Amino acid sequence: MKNVIIEMRGISKVYDNGIIANENASIEVAEGEIHALAGENGAGKSTLMKILFGLEKPTSGEIFVRGEKVSISSPVDAAKYGVGMVHQHFMLVNELSVLDNVILGNEVVKKGLLDRSAARKKLVELTEKYGMSVEPNKIVGDLSIVQKQKVEILKTLFRNCKILILDEPTAVLTPQETQEFFKQLILLRKNGYTIIMITHKLDEIKQICDRITIMRNGRFIAVKNVCDISEEEISRLMVGRDIIREVEKTIAKPKETVLFVKNVSKAYTKEKYALRDVSLECKSGEILCLCGVEGNGQRELINIITGFDKNYEGEVVLNGENIKKKKISKIRKLGLCHIPEDRMKLGVDVKTSIAENVISSNVSKVCDGVFLNKKKINLFAEKCRKDYGIKCDGVKQNVGMLSGGNIQKVVIARETSDRPLLLVADQPTRGVDVGAIEFIHNKLVQIRDSGTAVLLVSSDLSELFGLADRVLVFRQGKIVAEFSDVKALTYEELGLYMLGLRTMERMAE
Secondary structure, X not given: OOOEEEEEEEEEEEOOOOOEEEEEEEEEEEOOOEEEEEEOOOOOHHHHHHHHHOOOOOOEEXXXXXXXXXXXXXXXXXXXXXEEEEOOOOOOOOOOEHHXXXXXXXXXXXXXXXXXXXXXXXXXXXXXXXXXXXXXXXXXXHOOHHHHHHHHHHHHHHOOOOEEEEEOOOOOOOHHHHHHHHHHHHHHHHOOOEEEEEOOOHHHHHHHOOEEEEEEOOEEEEEEEHHHOOHHHHHHHHHOOOOOOOOOOOOOOXXXXXXXXXXXXXXXXXXXXXXXXXXXXXXXXXXXXXXXXXXXXXXXXXXHHOOOOXXXXXXXXXXXXXXXXXXXXXHHHOOEEEEOOXXXXXXXXXXXXXXXXXXXXXXXXXXXXXXXXXXXXXXXXXXXXXHOOOOOOOOOOEHHHOOHHHHHHHHHHHHHOOOOOEEEEEOOOOOOOHHHHHHHHHHHHHHHHOOOEEEEEOOOHHHHHHHOOEEEEEEOOEEEEEEOOHHHOOHHHHHXXXXXXXXXXXXXX
16 A cells, blocks of 8 residues: 555544544545545544544544644645545535636735736646646636536645545536546546545446445444455445345336426526426326436426426426416425425425424324324324434434435435325435435335326436436436437436437427
8 A cells, every 4th residue: 555645543523412423433545546435324424524624623533644643623724734625515606707716715926916817827737737627717607517526626726735535526427527527536646646535326436446445333344445345345334234226116107197397498588598498297107307417407497396486488287287376385285295406405404303394294194183293293203213214313303413314314204105196306315325325216116106206306327227217318408308218228328418419309309
C-alpha cells in the first residue's frame, strides 16, 4: 500500500440526545487512491466524512493527515490540510457565474483588490488540465447537472485540495456521463489526488475504486482491496445478511387506465418551455418509468400530476376526473399517493414523531368520531414499524433522528399502507442503502401486483431496468422515446436517447 495520507482512529460521535452515529470507527486512506466508503444508511459513513471535513466535531478519536495529528473544526481548517468535499446536493449559488462560485470564500487578491484576471487564468488552467470544460462567465443556474458537478469539483481543486470527498457523485448521471466522469477521476488520481467516494452503487465500486472500507452500525467492519471482493460479499458485509439484488417480479398484466395526461405543456416564458405537448397513460398493474437527465421536465410533470402546480396547459385525468382545479387533498381522495423526491422537505415533518407522520394522511383510521384515538394511533404506527422494518427506538421517536433509509420507509409506509389507485414514486431509493433498496423494490412490485398503477421517476438506471414495465424518455420537456420491452433495452441505447443523440421517429413528428 502507498503512503497513508488520511487516518481516522477510534472516532466516536454521540449527539446530545444520546444518538450514537459513530462508535470507535476507523478508516485509513492511501495517497493517490480512489477509496470507496460503503455501508447502510445510518452506518455512520456520512458523519465520519463530515468530521473529516469539519462539519461535525467528534466526541472522541484522532485524525491524522500525512502522519500529523490534526484538529479540524471547520471546512476552512479542512482546506488548510488539503481536504475538500463535493456534496450530493450541490452547494452553488445559481445566480452567480461559474468563476464567482469557484472563488467565493477563496478570492484571489492583489494589492487588496480582487484579481479576477488571475482567478480566471487559474480556473481555465484547471478546466483544461482535467478535462472539465466549463465557461467561467456562464451563470450556474443555466448549467446542466453534469456541468454543475464539474463546478463543485473545480471549487475544491481551486482551493488546492488534494484529498477529495465525493458523496454519491453519479446519482444523477447517465451511463455515458458516468464513464466520462470516471475518466476525470482517473486523471485526477494519476496527478496525485486522493479520492474518497461515498456510494451505494456496487458495480461502480468494482469499476473505479482501489480499496473499500465498509461500515455498519457506526463501526468499522472491514477494509478490502476491491479486486479481492465480490459485489455480493460487499452487500453482505454492509447489511449483515445476503441481499437479493435482482428484482423478482412476474410479467405485468396492465388493466384499465388510471392516469391520463393529454397535451400538457408548461411555459416559463414565451420562448422557454419546461414541458411541450406531453401525453401518456398509466394503467393499473404496471410500473411506468419516466427517465431522463435531470432538468428535462420530469419534475415539472410530477408537480402537475400531484397537484402542486396548476399553471399549465392540457389535461390531467385521474380516475376519470380532471384534477386541474382540485386541491391536493381532493386529488389524494381520488386515490393518488406520492413518495416525493425530497423526503426531508416534502415527505416528513422531522420535528414530529414516527406515529404522527404515518397517520398524517390516514387520520380517519385512528379517530373515534372527531377525536383522535391514541391507542389506535400507536397500534397503526407499530404495525407500520413492524411491516416496513423501520429501525427506531419506538414510534414516539422524532423522524429527524432516523437514518435516511428509515425516514424513507416512514414515507413509504404512510403512502402504501392502504393500496393506492396511483402511486407516484419519485426517486424512491435515492441515497438509501442496498438493504433498504431491496425492501423498497419489493414493496413497489407488491403493490403493482395488487392492482396499483405505479408512476416511477428514477435516475438510477439499474433501478429502472429492474422495476419498469414500460419506459418513457424525457428530453427538453418532450417524450423522445417509449420502450415496452425493457428486457431488450441496453444501458447504452437508453443513454443515447437521454442525451438527445437519438430520437424515435414517431416521437419526433
